[in-house]
Amino acid sequence: MEDSVAASVTQRVNSLPERSFLAVRDIAGPRRAVESAISRLALSGQLRRVRKGLYWKGVSTPFGMSPPQIAEIALEIGGPGSGLAGIAAAHALGLTTQMPSTTWVAVPGPVPTAVPGLRFTQRPIRRLIRSMTPWEVAVLEVLRAGPAAMEHGWDELASRTAELARANRVRVSELSAAVTKEPHRLARLHWDHVTAAGRELAELP
Numbered sequence: 001m002e003d004s005v006a007a008s009v010t011q012r013v014n015s016l017p018e019r020s021f022l023a024v025r026d027i028a029g030p031r032r033a034v035e036s037a038i039s040r041l042a043l044s045g046q047l048r049r050v051r052k053g054l055y056w057k058g059v060s061t062p063f064g065m066s067p068p069q070i071a072e073i074a075l076e077i078g079g080p081g082s083g084l085a086g087i088a089a090a091h092a093l094g095l096t097t098q099m100p101s102t103t104w105v106a107v108p109g110p111v112p113t114a115v116p117g118l119r120f121t122q123r124p125i126r127r128l129i130r131s132m133t134p135w136e137v138a139v140l141e142v143l144r145a146g147p148a149a150m151e152h153g154w155d156e157l158a159s160r161t162a163e164l165a166r167a168n169r170v171r172v173s174e175l176s177a178a179v180t181k182e183p184h185r186l187a188r189l190h191w192d193h194v195t196a197a198g199r200e201l202a203e204l205p
Contacts, residue, residue, distance in 0.1 A: 005030065005033040005034060005037055006033070006040070008027075008028075008029065009027060009034060009038060009041070010037070010041065012027060013041055013046060013047060013057060016057045017057075018058060018059050019057070019059065019066075019068070019072075020056070021050070021054060021055070021056055021068070021076045022038070022047065022054075022055045022057060023053060023054055024053045025053060038055060041055075042055060045060075045065060046065075047065075048065050048067060048068075050076075050115070051077075051115050054076070054077070070103050070117055070118065071084060071088070071103070073115070074088075074103055074105040077105070077112050077118070077120075078106075078107040078112065079107065080128055080131065081107070081108040081127040081128030081129075081130075081131070082105055082106060082107040082127075083105070083106055083132070083134040083135070083137025083138045083141060084103065084105060084106070084138050085104040085105060085106040085121060085141040085144075085145070086104045086141065086145050086149055087099075087145070088100050088103045088104055088105075089106075089137075089141040089142050089145070090145065090150050092138050093135075093138055093139070093160050094160055095142065095149070095150040095151065095152050095156060095160065096149065096150055096151045096152075097151065098151075101117075102117060103118050103119070104119050104120070104121055105119070105120045106121055106122075106123045106127075106137055106141050107123060108122075108124060108128035109122070109125050109128065110122070124182075124183070126178075126181060127140075130174060132174065132178065133169060133170065135164050135170050136169075136170050136171065136174060136175055139164075139170065140175070140178060140179070140182065142157060143179065143182075143184075143187040143190040143194070144187045144190075146186060153197070154190070154193040154197040155197040155198065157194050157198075158198025158200075158201060161175070161201060162198055162200050162201055162204060165201070165204040165205070172202075172204045172205060173205055175191075176191070176195075
């Protein structure tokens with residue numbers, strides 16, 4: 001039985017594209033046998049352990065397997081409707097050159113267990129219900145964080161949001177609707193500043 005499970009897990013890992021996550025819970029079979037097979041693959045360098053139950057298949061290099069970026073781990077653990085928060089969100093949007101020592105992640109619903117370098121903060125479940133993208137969440141989180149998280153003004157956030165909208169990564173109408181429901185009052189005020197600075201946003205979907 002264990003040999004067949006190991007063969008099945010190995011086949012699954014081999015079929016994964018590079019830069020992919022693999023969760024133990026997503027693999028059929030007896031849990032102990034599956035975990036044992038994955039652990040052996042991690043020991044052999046074919047997978048990289050991220051945390052209990054979560055592994056990474058990176059790019060093989062002469063120095064070992066390339067690790068996932070902290071933002072990739074954040075979004076994988078946070079799940080749909082999650083996104084970077086605070087300075088990490090501003091950095092992802094190109095609004096600051098600062099790199100936080102700890103990356104904060106906004107998640108809809110229950111907060112996952114923290115992992116080294118990552119902390120999670122709870123946000124409204126409607127971000128999940130409305131299928132908000134990580135970029136949309138990042139914009140919302142910068143609006144919450146305010147000017148202290150940015151090295152540029154609201155016009156730069158407006159310009160960046162417009163770029164993302166044209167690339168189909170952000171829906172301006174969805175952002176506007178989400179902001180009206182934000183419990184954070186300053187986020188609503190800051191969105192007014194952004195839309196005033198970037199009048200082109202009104203013409204984008």
